[in-house]
Amino acid sequence: MDNQKNFYIQTFGCQMNEHDSETLAGMLTELGYTQIFDEKDAQLVILNTCSVRENADQRFFGTLGQLKKLKEKKPGFTVAVCGCMMQQQHIIDTLKAKYPWVDLVFGTHNIHEFPKLIDNVMNERRKLVEVWPDGGEIVEGLPVKRLYPFKSFVNIMYGCNNFCTYCIVPYTRGRERSRRPEDIVAEVKKLAEDGVKEITLLGQNVNSYGVSPHYGGYCYKEEENGVDFAGLLYLLNEIEGIERIHFMTSHPKDLSDRLIQAFVDCDKLCKKIHLPVQAGSTEILRRMNRKYTKEQYLELVKKLRAAVPDIAITTDLIVGFPGETEEDFQETLDLVRQVEYDSAFTFLYSIRKGTPAEKYEDQVPEEVKHDRFNRLVEQIHEIQGRKSRRYQDQIVKVLVEGLSQRNSETYAGHTDFGKTVNFNGTPDLVGKIVEIKVTEAKTFSLWGEVVRVIG
Ligand code: SF4
Structure with a gap:
């Protein structure tokens, strides 16, 4: 084996990115590369970036700075960068101006081109920046090197149409495109044959699976016997060998009664839902463009618990969104107490360049955000501890x-x-x-x- 053909991937951000990294690893393995887990010994390092949080940007540039030292020491050492950050022009401009030694830059929409791109870079020692502004047709059948033999991520859709005002994802991942149900079922059957017991279905908003026909993605409304998200769960629940089905992420505005019924009917569907609320104040939710009120969210929780009394509910919360008053924050605390989340991811709001909320003038002072964050986390942990003790x-x-x-x-x-x-x-x-x-x-x-x- 050629000892020089090895690679190291560092992944920032969400499960979507983790799964993209598994695809990159699958492609490199097919090209004869070996995956290693220490970048100092690698000939090729790939940084798969995230742009959702400000500190992810900072960590990325910090890591890139470290890699420069390795590049100076090791001839032939190659650095590729990809992921959501690369879909932003100001990041590409920064890379070109301050990190011109990076060998390959590509985006979220042309991952399938990676073997060709890396081949060009490696064999012709060319530097390449190849970022597509938007996604084309869904490419099926890309190789995947899974981190675990017994559990796997399965993408069911790509992109997001929701444009929450704080979020960069619709700009970096493009419009919603769903995979065809038969392609998803075939993939899951193959995973089951390979010994996978647990699957996690991935999408920015799985509840709107099959709704949008954008870019030729699957649209159940255009088909006879079309399959919506709940329908997909029923199909996957039938696959022998699969024992657990999870999914993420669910937008509350699209959570259907059919999905709630699927929790009752599908024995393999795990009785847990991640249902990001983001804030408890209806006014802040409006400014976030979340398209539901506090009351509507609480009603959903009531319906879920009526159908599945012990369902575990988790959430995401943003503290200190522009314009958030102490009264708004109290609404968030109240909602958290009413729902009694099993756990919650809490974030301090930070400006994402290129989003509508960047322009909101009433940004909350840092010390106020931190104070609210601490109080919220304390409340969540108190509930989480209490709920955990029931086990x-x-x-x-x-x-x-x-x-x-x-x-x-x-x-x-x-x-x-x-x-x-x-x-x-x-x-x-x-x-x-x-x-x-x-x-x-x-x-x-x-x-x-x-x-x-x-x-
Ligand atoms: S639903 Fe909102 S928060 Fe989630 S990816 Fe889409 S725009 Fe971002």
Whole structure:
């Protein structure tokens, strides 16, 4: 084997990016490269970027700065950058002006061209910037090198049509395009044959799967017996070998009664939903262009719990959106108390260049944002701890994923409602579903003992 043909990928951001990195790794593996996990030994480093949070930008440029030193030391060392940040002109301008030594720049819409691009760069030692402004037809059948043999991401759609005023994604990932249901079913059947037990369906807004016909993406309204998102779940629930189905992310405005019914009918659909609310004040939600009110959101939660009483609900919250008053923030606290989230990702609002909210004049001072953030996190953790304790002494089903990140003698996995469980185990349990009796229910994780291996 040619020892020089190796690569290292660093991924910033969301699951969508993680899955894109698996595709990049799959393509490089087909080209004869080996994946390694230390950039210092790599001949090719790929940084797959995210532009959702300000600190992701900063981390990216910081990492790029470090790579320059390696480039100066190692002849032939190649650096490629891709992902959402590359879809923004000011980033391309910065790269050209300050990081001209970067070998390859490509975007989110031409990932399928990566083998050709990297071949040009490697064999002709050319520097290339190749970013498409928007997505074309969906390209099926790209190779994927999955991180785990027993669980997998499955993209069901790309892009977003929602234009929340704080978010850059519609500008970097383009308009919604859905894959055809038969392509998704075929992929999941193949995954099941390969031993995958758990799938996570990915899309910026899975609830509007198949709604928009943009760019020739699948549109269920244009087909006889068309399949909407709930319909897709029913189809996937039938696939033998698949034992757990998750999805993310759901926009509340598009959450249908059919989807709620699918939670009742589909035994493999995990009883957990990530339903980003972002804020509790209807006025702030309006300024965010979220298209639902606090009351409508609470009504959805009520419907979900009426259908599936123990469903785990998680969310995203932004603190300090422009114009947020203390009263608005109190609405957020009130909503959090009413919903009683199982967990929540909380973010301090930061300006994303190129979004409508960048121009809002009533930005909230940093110290006010931080104060609200701390109070919100305290409230969430108090509820999270209380909800977690209901699992004390219960038996939970866990898909064992491997050694715990914190302790090399402890194994870890996830329940079907998304909780991390740690326990003493053995390597042969990895990839299996086991029953665990919870001996200690902490706020962020459960600890327990294996009582039965299901398989
Ligand atoms: S739904 Fe809103 S927050 Fe989510 S990706 Fe689309 S624009 Fe961004």
